[in-house]
Amino acid sequence: MPLNRKQIAWRAAQDLADGVYVNLGIGLPTMVADVLPEGREIVLQSENGVLGVGPAPGANEIDLDLVNAGKQPVTLVTGGSYVHHTDSFLMIRGHHLDLALLGAFEVAENGDLANWTTGDPKFPPGVGGAMDLAVGAKEIRVLVEHTTRGGTPRLRRRCGYPLTAAGVVRRIYTDLAVVDVTAEGFLVREMVEDIDFAALQAKTEAELRKAPDLKVLEAPPF
Amino acid sequence: MPLNRKQIAWRAAQDLADGVYVNLGIGLPTMVADVLPEGREIVLQSENGVLGVGPAPGANEIDLDLVNAGKQPVTLVTGGSYVHHTDSFLMIRGHHLDLALLGAFEVAENGDLANWTTGDPKFPPGVGGAMDLAVGAKEIRVLVEHTTRGGTPRLRRRCGYPLTAAGVVRRIYTDLAVVDVTAEGFLVREMVEDIDFAALQAKTEAELRKAPDLKVLEAPPF
């Protein structure tokens, strides 16, 4: 079975080591906050100047002055702190974050990331903090469904959509696989049990290689 | 009688309007803090991140964590605040200060300021915050003795010493006169009573002009 969105988030969360500083992009990556591994201190940063984002508040605890980058109410963990936007992006752009987990429209086998615009002239484009994050965090990983709803692969030879940043993505978590971006292109580290490698390849535009120690991708039911 | 140093400081202080933000350079300008006009709120900034420098502390109130740019213990006035060095110089360089009162080796009739090095190769040069202040405050005024101890004029056609900044000085307070720097050169606004204009000119390298409403420069005894 392909993973559901929460399971993709769970899988990405398993790779977060104790003590890392992480920015979670809007959408699927934000769900990582709800499935962090127990017993690790993982510090979540939000572009709008929150270091140490905590879980969503209870209905009676909402403070509209405390929101995340997606403008949803959040809380602050003990040890967290506030900075203004300019300092927040100093943190982001200056390689102070260990990791940014981002969503994407497409990722290319050379690590190119496209996640800000489809180039549709009918809609005004919006970039937000995506470009700052993509060049600024020490490492970029992407959480994304393996294909669009229409079945078009999101893991590509080259991005068709306008780039967010060139050559920055190191790992991709999808509903079907965990894929590393290497100097030789996409390397499949894990894949779900009920799909064979040829079927996975068929859902991927760029060529896939199989890791020697290929593992099963699985996640608890949510 | 020429003014003494405290009297020069007093005279410069009289021109500080209620509500101005001012940086006082090291040396003679620092003395302005002790002779501020009563009844005006004048906010003194110090390069090391103090906005609202107060008077020197009593012997039992000294806190070595609270010093001015000259590293002398100071106090903070009510309404004052602290920033770090980078923000302090944002304030300085970004034209947020109404005024900087600086010392000088020489000032030229075109407003050039030389106050950081005599160029003597035996001594290592030191610039401190002088260049940042000279280009950053909205207006620069200089407090200086009219001549060196040896009698060499400090108000010159062109500076002989290396420049701190070009064309920035607007007014000069000396022990003998108050001199404005105008598009036509030095204009004497005030001079002490017991010297005539020719004598003042003799102590000045560049040509002096006399303001139509030339006033007497006087200060209370200190």
Add this chain to the structure above:
Amino acid sequence: MIDKRVKNLADAVAGIKDGATVLCGGFGGAGSPEALYAALLEQGARDLVVVNNNAGTGRTGLAGLMAAGRVRKIICSYPRSSGSVVFEELYKEGKIELELVPQGILSERMRCAAAGLGGFLSPVGIGTQLAEGKEEREIDGRRYVLEKPLRGDVALVKADRGDRWGNLSYNKSARNFNPTMAQAAALAIAQVRRFVELGEIDPEQVITPGIFIDRLVEVPG
């Protein structure tokens, strides 16, 4: 005596000129000076260039200014959000200009102006559409674009507490763009929840020192 407090919103926004570049604080609802936006609508200045992270939502606040045809151009990082209906309509009809700037660069460009600098070299956007037309250069093997300072004629910001000198403190993530915008404009106007006595804000906790603020008005909530 320094007293930057004004009595009402009309006094707060008095004198804002047609054609002004207005730095507008807030990120979503947090730290958004809604009362100042309403006052600016009332005040009547037009042909404005608005700088904000987004492009307004609903039909009031920034969106109200746009709906009334007062905004010539918006400089923002993310114009489309749920509810940015007014902007989207104007954009489709070609009735508003858009300059899209990455969020951190938007903030950094305002800081650059505030700090009296002439520009900075940024790695953000290299190799993308947003670097097109910008001067590029390589330093130590890394490519950068030259970004220019972004200065406001006016800043409208929201803070939590403010004293008569204009010292401000903020609440939690409502800080966001406000401190930098207050530094980057010729005329900085703050809407504060509560006036406090001078000295009541701990000097260590003043986030915007009064030197950056020109007027402040009390608006509870």
Add this chain to the structure above:
Amino acid sequence: MIDKRVKNLADAVAGIKDGATVLCGGFGGAGSPEALYAALLEQGARDLVVVNNNAGTGRTGLAGLMAAGRVRKIICSYPRSSGSVVFEELYKEGKIELELVPQGILSERMRCAAAGLGGFLSPVGIGTQLAEGKEEREIDGRRYVLEKPLRGDVALVKADRGDRWGNLSYNKSARNFNPTMAQAAALAIAQVRRFVELGEIDPEQVITPGIFIDRLVEVPG
């Protein structure tokens, strides 16, 4: 669990390499991490490039490092102060290099590095000896020099309180260069007066968030 506290000064400065660029906090005595300087002397790293506003006074602290011949170069704004005898002797004898940088530019160059930028255009020093040899350009009729980022391998800073995450608060003007230096070095080491529990520093009053700090050691006084 994040715990950046170390037990003693030797652990605090362990691993600092010969040739390192060391950002040294403090302005005069205020905020000067004297215990870390002494520990670095003990530790033995040599051929150091030291960044500080001044060039040490007396014969201990930074001056002690210089007197022991550990400092190849100093980058500062004002090397001569009363008591900077060690530096002056070494300078006369040509035994130490000096790079003189205006005080605000010193700080801004470190911030530039911290912020991941490639440089900035500065109006400071135009038309003076300190602009000689620097790339110059004119923008909108004003002249600027291009200033480069100044990054540290190590920062030694002093703060007032610190928690196990490395969150720091400072006391009064002892803040000075410390917050920016902590941001601008690959390894940031803080000497704090007092360890406090996580959460004891008000989140609004954290001046250096823990993300910038790698190690902290408690040194009362």
